[in-house]
Amino acid sequence: MTDQANSARPWADSVIRVLLADDEQMIRHGVRVILQHADGIEVVGEAANGAEAVRLAAEHRPDVVLLDVRMPVHDGLAAVGPLVALAPAPKVVVLTTFGDDENVTCALRAGATGFLLKDEGPQELIRAVRAAAAGDAVLSPGVTGAVIRRMLSGGPAGAEAAAPDSRVAGLTDREREVLVMLGEGLSNREIGTRLGIGVGTVKTHVGSILGKTQCESRVQAALLAHQARLMG
Template identity: 70%
Template sequence: MVRHGVRLILRHADGIDVVAEASDGRQAADMAAAHRPDVALVDIRMPVCDGLAAIAPLLALDPAPRIVMLTTFGEEDNVVRALREGATGFLLKDEGPQELISAVRAAAAGDAVLSPGVTGTVIARMLRGSEADTAVGEDRMVRLTAREREVLAMLGEGLSNQDIAGRLGIGIGTVKSHVGAILDKTGSASRVQAALLAHQAGLTS
């Protein structure tokens, strides 16, 4: 039922094509390998093989799709695991149609997708750490240029590529290049992981 509803919403959205559907995580990875979608909208809880197990094989594809996890309240532990493993973000299942469409578009554009209903709790859990964690964060940023550190700090604020471009007075293409370099140099699998690194290293207040 959830899949049917999602399909109906997305098929009526301009610029979005639903190229495949899957009933479990393993099938999702196989379908993505066959159709190479820009975005994979994956339910955390699926039969046989859940959505969490699908993250690694999805990210192993070249090019890898942006992964947005569908979740419900009370699944913060699973959301944390999904973000740590490289998911682009998460969306609550009870979000409205426009929020779903906007999330898919944002993910396709390379932006993070974090449902405000549980973002605070999830981020707090992921940021709990020690001074040693901060030191590790600094070590991961040692190769970044001054400009890349600026962009990383803005990722930590949750800014989109367009917002970053406007604040720095540079083109969106340049921002995308900086973000790509940040992910590569810090070993972050997604913008969300990079944003968390910015918090961990104290780049944001």
Template identity: 85%
Template sequence: MTDQANSADPGAGSAIRVLLADDEEMIRHGVRLILRHADGIEVVAEAANGAGAVRLAAEHRPDVVLLDIRMPVLDGLAAVEPLVALDPAPQVVMLTTFGDEENVLRALRAGATGFLLKDEGPQELISAVRAAAAGDAVLSPGVTGTVVRRMLSGGAGAGAAAPDSRVAGLTDREREVLVMLGEGLSNSELGRRLGIGVGTVKSHVRSILGKTGCGSRVQAALLAHQAGLMG
């Protein structure tokens, strides 16, 4: 099956727009059926490889891209950076299996919002799409602990500035927000704890990402641990 754009639902202008990229047609079909029955979510396009995903994302401006890792022509790992470089950038969630841990680490470092196991249930998939659209990290609990430990043990990476220097320019409030990102709080949870609106939370997160050079809130959460801010 070739890449395709899907017909928009009438009156779904405020729906979360999703682009699905997977070279297995049965996977795309199953995910599409699940999301079709979820309120406020619309699959606007589908791609069979990473190159198609980048092209269709530039055309349809989805809010969320569900991106398989292993695909022909251009795999999901290579597609992450051009996807997150779009303006506005979609939230990229990798679709993976337990055997893809190393690739997931690479995707998170490239700026992916998180990852979702392909064997998760329908409600978990729907919740992940909504969380990603809200700017929250999406990390399947089955492998989160292992991935976080491996990323932390890997350090900042070759050529990266020391964690302490990367957080030195943050305001007190931004440091407070960064610690909460390290705790894994969503934007709504963070807003309730601080007594501020979600829009203000998102502004703080954007500022933190810009100042620290992090490509995603997942990277920012890891930086909070690397910089010794978690107590």
């Protein structure tokens, strides 16, 4: 397959390539063990700081980077921008703790796909990697509310914050339902199960929502759901 084709379809192969970036070797080892026992996932490299993560990502071209924020030498927050600027760009999932809301907020604004709590179970970790590779946002329900509230209270007025009610005015009733579930941090599969529709149909709704609301990502759409007071 050509480089151009790979750029257009970074997850064309059946195996999801993952890069781990965490300064704690035991955490990297534990994550590697979990992912190596999952079908269709391969760990292609390990980095101990942000600079090494960017270098290894350029070398190994992973589909997903699991990135710790707090690392010595060059932290993960500074690595998000260079990682998402690569071609093809990996999906960056920030590994976080409950006390890291501010750093996670900055990472999301820099282009991270989402965030995952470090104490999530093995199946949630595997699900998050697969969801990120498929283009879903990865938003741990345990901290989604806290991060969204911080983004709402700390963000300056601008294109994203302007007239949220008008941005959702053109959505159908079903699209509003899907947008609320994005605000809850649900994946396409979870949304489909709740609504009794297929994953492909959910993806169609999400694409329509992003286009109508001028959101660039599911994370921005989740934020908009809260800004527009759709969350009940």
